[in-house]
Amino acid sequence: MPLNRALDVRAMTNPDSRVTIHMAASLDGFIARQDGRVDWLETSDEFVGGDTLDPGFVEAFLKTIDCYVMGSRTYETALRFEAQGFGWSYGDKPTFVLTSRELPRTRDNIEFHSGDLAQFVNGRLRPAFRSIWFVGGGVVSAECLRLGLADEVRYSILPILIGDGIQFFEKLDRDIALHLTEVKAYNSGIVELRYEVRGHRGESPNAS
Numbered sequence: 001m002p003l004n005r006a007l008d009v010r011a012m013t014n015p016d017s018r019v020t021i022h023m024a025a026s027l028d029g030f031i032a033r034q035d036g037r038v039d040w041l042e043t044s045d046e047f048v049g050g051d052t053l054d055p056g057f058v059e060a061f062l063k064t065i066d067c068y069v070m071g072s073r074t075y076e077t078a079l080r081f082e083a084q085g086f087g088w089s090y091g092d093k094p095t096f097v098l099t100s101r102e103l104p105r106t107r108d109n110i111e112f113h114s115g116d117l118a119q120f121v122n123g124r125l126r127p128a129f130r131s132i133w134f135v136g137g138g139v140v141s142a143e144c145l146r147l148g149l150a151d152e153v154r155y156s157i158l159p160i161l162i163g164d165g166i167q168f169f170e171k172l173d174r175d176i177a178l179h180l181t182e183v184k185a186y187n188s189g190i191v192e193l194r195y196e197v198r199g200h201r202g203e204s205p206n207a208s
């Protein structure tokens, strides 16, 4: 679907809905090692004066998310984590997995989808959910931006460089203008950046 058409459809469906892309990445912009490992997500830095993440706040915040969307490789990683005893990160929220394959469905709140992503987001998700979180990986995040579907990007930068890996946005083929709306530094050394995607909802990409 052309970008302008995707924007029109979105405006018609649920103007209050919001698509957020969120991932954690190394300072050099990778969300996983080339082989998919995310062992580097555990870091031991300490930033004196940084904010502390209060578990009560995190719990309340997660409740504001209405559904998750992820690529099949991210789903496979989540399944591996669960099998290793690390639990399931997405609670009982509806979780949509984009895939063209037959994958194991381990819980009732998981649904698989293949086909036109813009139609799926604008026609199915936006009318039903307010806060829609894309949680990776790089292929799906890039597709979401390329199609003009994202309203917001949240980027948690970890205090580490890993040199090579899967990029936050794999093969993004055009510039995407952003507007910085929030910066938070935590005592763990993680910096969270929050951006509005410019040029959506009829706004000029170059507006200041």
Ligand SMILES: NC(=O)c1ccc[n+]([C@@H]2O[C@H](COP(=O)([O-])OP(=O)(O)OC[C@H]3O[C@@H](n4cnc5c(N)ncnc54)[C@H](OP(=O)(O)O)[C@@H]3O)[C@@H](O)[C@H]2O)c1
Pocket (backbone or CB within 6 Å): 022, 023, 024, 025, 030, 031, 032, 035, 036, 037, 038, 070, 071, 072, 073, 074, 075, 077, 098, 099, 100, 101, 113, 114, 115, 116, 117, 135, 136, 137, 138, 139, 140, 141, 143, 166, 170
């Ligand atoms: N650091 C973080 O915060 C973070 C977050 C998420 C993921 N990760 C890591 O990132 C890695 C995975 O990222 P990735 O970029 O390789 O893969 P991904 O984006 O998770 O998944 C890509 C796959 O999803 C399917 N897909 C994508 N768009 C589709 C569409 N419109 N319709 C149907 N299926 C679609 C395709 O696979 P099919 O062959 O199944 O069709 C595609 O190969 C994992 O190692 C994961 O651990 C890290």
